Amino acid sequence: MSALGKILRKPIEFVSGEYGMAAVLLLLCILFSVLTIEEKSPEGTKAGNKLTDDIVKLIEQDSVNFPKEIRVFIAAGKGKSGEDFVDSLGKGLDSKGINVIGKAVGDTLRIKKAIQATGEIDLIATTSLMRNFPVFDSFLGEEREVIRASSMVVNDTLIKGEKTTLIAPRTYLWPIFLTPVNLRNITSQIAVIAILAIGMTMVIITAGIDLSVGSMIALSAVVATSIIEKMGGAAEAGTSVFLIASLAGVLVCTLSGAFTGIMVSQFSIPPFIATLAMMQVLRGIAFKIANNETISDVPANFQWLGNGLSYGIPNCVILMIILYTLAHIMMNKTQLGRYIYAIGANAEASRMSGISPKKIKLIVYAICGATAGLGGIVMASQLQSGAGNYGVTYELMVIAAVVVGGTSLFGGKGKVLGTLIGAFIIAVITNGMNLLLLGSETQMIVLGLVILVAILIERLRSGEWRNAVGG
CATH class of the missing domain: 3.40.50.2300 (Response regulator)
Incomplete structure (x- = not known):
């Protein structure tokens, strides 16, 4: 090992370890706290x-x-x-x-x-x-x-x-980043991406990918709001209508995810191609349902899930915590979770052990569709409307959260709670750059580099880069 490799080894092992990304998140919070210190006045x-x-x-x-x-x-x-x-x-x-x-x-x-x-x-x-x-x-x-x-x-x-x-x-000095309003904004803004990232983590652990999650956000939002509009709209729709509309939106996306899973598992279509095609199809369907317009004839209390608070905590954040708890238990304590890891590590060996990779992949893509559907409901609730252009480029943010959270794009490795940390890292970086008034082009460069560095760290830690052809 070279001298440079020896120097970099321990920092890389720490960052890619169990608590490494949590430490990175903490350091980012400290950094943006220092950079956003301003004079404030008590009120x-x-x-x-x-x-x-x-x-x-x-x-x-x-x-x-x-x-x-x-x-x-x-x-x-x-x-x-x-x-x-x-x-x-x-x-x-x-x-x-x-x-x-x-x-x-x-x-x-x-x-x-x-x-x-x-x-x-x-x-x-x-x-x-x-x-x-x-x-x-x-x-x-x-x-x-x-x-x-x-x-x-x-x-x-x-x-x-x-x-x-x-x-x-x-007056006194205090970081804008640490104000209660800003911290609540961070958690609310990342809720949709974090919910989507649960399903994406499972897909990527099986060595797959799903580029259609952003389109499923739009599809779910449009399906839910169109049902609310047709069943009474802002004037008459009640809680039961909200529930039916939300379940319909999630169900449509779950079926869409299952269809993608069939394409990938039964017909061996590469996940990238299958989900790229579905991304276009589902986006087009969302625009068709909405007639290329924004559906906004929904009651104000539809915002309860997206913008409401319970005990001072945003309801969407409570939903996110519940989902991550369930996903963590499933991935670590159930047979399905073990099968997902096994298929990602070696699909052929898993098949020979009696596990059905096709069945597991179908389930995983269906779960990814369900979480995307839930994310769409949350977004529709936050914006009190539905439109075909919701969720554009969200698939990139979701993949970034998963990769930054330590899940390997090559399958077999990753943790759901790591993904949650990754989602917060992305949110903190984005929020911090907004507070510093950095332009969108700068944010794109930074987020792209963050993803690249995360992948590079994973490859260096695993040592698999040495096995590359021509290496």
Whole structure:
């Protein structure tokens, strides 16, 4: 082994090991957390509580300029956040015996009139968002300074003017990537791809591939929404209609997957060719059913699966977790799972052992169709509509998730939970690049390189590249 090979061996073995991709996911999260750090401001009740503490400490540190008898006016923009800020700050200052002589919540004109009507004010407390609004200029006067003394706990949130002083909550640094909204977006956005990747993992473990999953997303979505439209639409369709429509969409895709499985197993058509043909056929059928239009006559509560929350967790993510749990049990604890691995490792040896590769492949492609159908229902629910152009290029993202998750394109190796990690790696990379405002062309280059590196790592780890012809 060359010196370079010895150097690279351990990192490659670690990354391709059981916990390697999880470590990569963690490192990516850390990287994008660092790259997306921005100055943020507290809002609502949290901002009011923090500013209460700052004003109390300010009085304790500089009792000459800010005695406990200071007259405080509280101002905030309209909306619930502003109301919560004024309410919490007012109660906090009252509890400390600090004199609040006026409050105003609303637009700048209303705040200006309220301040004018109040009389002499020593300190105006407002939100970080309103701190630089010109409404306060006339009350601060011509000469003003931002107090930056290191001993001041409020730092640069204190603007001292000729007539009064303006104070706002302290800002802080926090990664946009780690905000609850963004993390929830990542899980919701990856749910469809992750669900599809369950079936794709099983197909690839058998040394096959399915390029038709993106088209099956569109087919399932169109079938479900067209049934809802015909059985009452937005006005009359209820839960039973949703269930029937969803089952129909999944069933159609399951049968489509089974048909592909027959083509591959019974007629020995290469999976790439068979699924490439089905990709075109199913996409065309989806457009036909939808009449080249978007079907949107569905009730708002159809979004429950795609956009609804249960205990703060997106329902589509809960479905994804359930499916991955079942798939993990099936692949590791059942006879079918063992047969899938056996066929991928050596189909001929499996046949001689009494396993039917044709039957197993048919089942696997049918499962892949079913998961694609479920993904289509989730997407239709998220977008509250169905169209023939749904799921375009999704097959590439799904294959990328499976490969990055450690499943070998040559069959026989792979784990469902590894695929889930791979799906999150793809989602984190995509989300991180969006937050960094990188263009779509850059994202395509990066994702392509990620797939290539994942395959290269797998080949280097296995050592099979040495057996290539001409090597």
